[in-house]
Amino acid sequence: MDFSALQRTSKIDDEWRYPAAEARRTGLLQVDRDPDHKLYWEEYGNPAGEPVMFLHGGPGGACAPVMARFFDPARYRVILFDQRGCGKSEPTVASAGPAVALTNNTTAHLVEDINRLRDALGITGKMHVFGGSWGSTLAMAYAIAHPQHCATLILRGIFLGAPEDLHFMYQGNAATFAEDPFGLTAPGAYVSYPDAWAAFLAPIAPADRGDVMKAYKAIFDMASKNDDERRRQLAAALAWSVWEGTISNAIPDTEDEGKFGEETFALCFAQIEAHFFANALFLPPDHIVRHAATLATIPTHIVHGRFDLVCPLTQASRLVAALRDAGATPASYVVTNAGHSAMERENALALTAIMDGLPPLR
Incomplete structure (x- = not known):
């Protein structure tokens, strides 16, 4: 079909x-x-x-x-x-x-x-x-x-x-995800987008998932010294951006990430959001x-x-x-x-x- x-x-x-x-x-x-x-x-x-x-x-x-x-x-x-x-x-x-x-x-x-x-x-x-x-x-x-x-x-x-509005979108069950990826241990957008949630958490080490936004901000704030670190920052920005782009639609387009998957857009979008969210808007x-x-x-x-x-x-x-x-x-x-x-x-x-x-x- x-x-x-x-x-x-x-x-x-x-x-x-x-x-x-x-x-x-x-x-x-x-x-x-x-x-x-x-x-x-x-x-x-x-x-x-x-x-x-x-x-x-x-x-x-x-x-x-x-x-x-x-x-x-x-x-x-x-x-x-x-x-x-x-x-x-x-x-x-x-x-x-x-x-x-x-x-x-x-x-x-x-x-x-x-x-x-x-x-x-x-x-x-x-x-x-x-x-x-x-x-x-x-x-x-x-x-x-x-x-x-x-x-x-x-x-x-x-x-x-x-804070609870941000936690709903970015924290969810992240702290327990490594041990129980399908556990509904906290409210969050992840409950309707489990595959996208896994991709969003992938750039963050399990030990750092107790505060996902803080962990992402630490990646974005790195003074990149080599290509590997720049690639890590870009991968994190894309993961952050695509997560929001995916959950923005009740029926996400699984074949086209649109602007959220574009490198330049993602670098701006993710890092500005992380900057504002780390400072309570x-x-x-x-x-x-x-x-x-x-x-x-x-x-x-x-x-x-x-x-x-x-x-x-x-x-x-x-x-x-x-x-x-x-x-x-x-x-x-x-x-x-x-x-x-x-x-x-x-x-x-x-x-x-x-x-x-x-x-x-x-």
């Missing part, structure tokens, strides 16, 4: 409402010096339209033109940009190494980069802020810092970044939930896959509860029969429908 069609059934494929398009213009914006950080940005849609600031995931995930397809190009002015250290921004972890690209690379820096990009592109009023996964975290951190700039928040795959504990009252002043739309194992639905549930406790029900809260990826059919259609249904900015 040919299962190839089944492997693609969760992707949106040709059901996009809006066609693929080329960027109207692009640029590099200098946002810092020593080291120089320059953000690569692209603009799509109507230059006089309602501004949408698109915040990609990861951190370290970078943007792609397909991300502009959630938005009516006649209505919206869509800004895509690559955050510090990744994509086409300069320098990247892959091009300059972590010592350079991870300097001045924190949540506070990324929040202020959004303002610098607003100013450079002449956005003076309120804008829609659209982000998924880590992009949802950054969107909420930005809104807490600068609520006056946010007309609406459109969030997918809520990521609050608490550079946010105080429970920062987002503790500032729910600020978020409650902004119309907030949430889309979350019921089968999301990167950011389990409990994180969206916690955010919704915090908003309600602050006196505001989300403007919309859609739980789809999908996984984590924005490119899964139900997530993509829900996000597009929300953007189509927003009241016009005055």
